[in-house]
Amino acid sequence: MDFKPLVTLLAIVNPLAIVPFFIHYTRDFSPEQRRRTIVTAAFSAFLVIATSALLGLQILEFFSISLASFQVGGGMLLLISSMNMLNAQPAEAKAQTNEFEDGAEKAAMGASIAVVPLTIPLLTGPATMSTVVIYAEKAQSVLQLVTLVGYGVVIGLATAVCFALADPIARVLGKTGINVMTRLMGLILAALAIEVMTGGLLKLFPILGRAS
Template identity: 70%
Template sequence: MDFKALITLLAVVNPLSALPFFIHYTEGYTKEQRRRTIMIAARTVFIVIAASALLGLHLLAFFGISLASFQVGGGMLLLTSALSMLNAQPAEARSNASEIEDSAARASIAVVPLTIPLLTGPATMSTVVIYADKAHTVLQHATLIFYGAVVALAVLLCFTLAERIARRLGKTGINVMTRLMGLVLAAIAVEIMSDGLVQLFPALAGRS
């Protein structure tokens, strides 16, 4: 399992792009409430990635979906996320205004909408499943799950330093970082789609 999987996960989760939402949702929270929200969000990110790595392929088999088809679909989803990021929007954000207001009114927003779908949504799950298929040994699967822990740690660190990072980077700085990650993600998405298309249509690679 190479570092491309880790880079892809960091790009699609992109905790920096979620900082403004985290600051907005936790406005008025005490230090303890904010700390608890951060811990729950980081744990949920890890759980989603680990569950996708361990169970994703079994779910595909259950529904009779080929990995090649999933690669094309997942790649398209990643590309959509990348295009959103290139416009400086959160990669996984899919909530409308009423849903955001309703979620913000809940006692805890750590899981919904902060972690799902803002941090880990369909694009993240698709990415993990695609890389899980490339893991052929227990060590490689363990490495993928470890990458999930690294991403969760990145979320923990970003949210803990949220106000400092926001002050340092400013809105423009966060937008620039988001666009750079979006560009990286777009290139990876095209590569994933091309792998799936070649498996579905071998003639594309000059094979019969």
């Protein structure tokens, strides 16, 4: 059995590195809301990998979308998320009305945050999707394709474990440490967003690379 796709996906997804973002976006959530966010994010990561493996090439061809265009769009999502982090603004920050409405809004927001930006594009962005599509294209049998989908299960479990350990990490760092880490990760994320967008733009417009 070839474990190279799994090792590659673990290196690209790297759920441990996304823990600061998870802490930032769920810092005001209740334990139950956070657990739901973890489950949704883990399942969404698996779903993205499985869909990319089984239907990635067909989906891109159907919509006539290139991987380069996908990179630019993902980079824009990352840049928006980084701006929020640099301003230390939690995604769920809204004017509170009554307790029931606030709880309902946070429950819906938790599901939304779990998908965007935690799963897409932070966990499974253009690099992950394109990697899965490449390995799916190289698959020579149904078993190899099913194995690739199974690796998505491993990625989902790894994501759930890392996010579940976010609470002890938060207790060790404290509020000040989390704020500092949030802004630092926001700055790093902004740089990564520019890198992702630049890579896509250079593929779409090769003349930009020749001009430099």
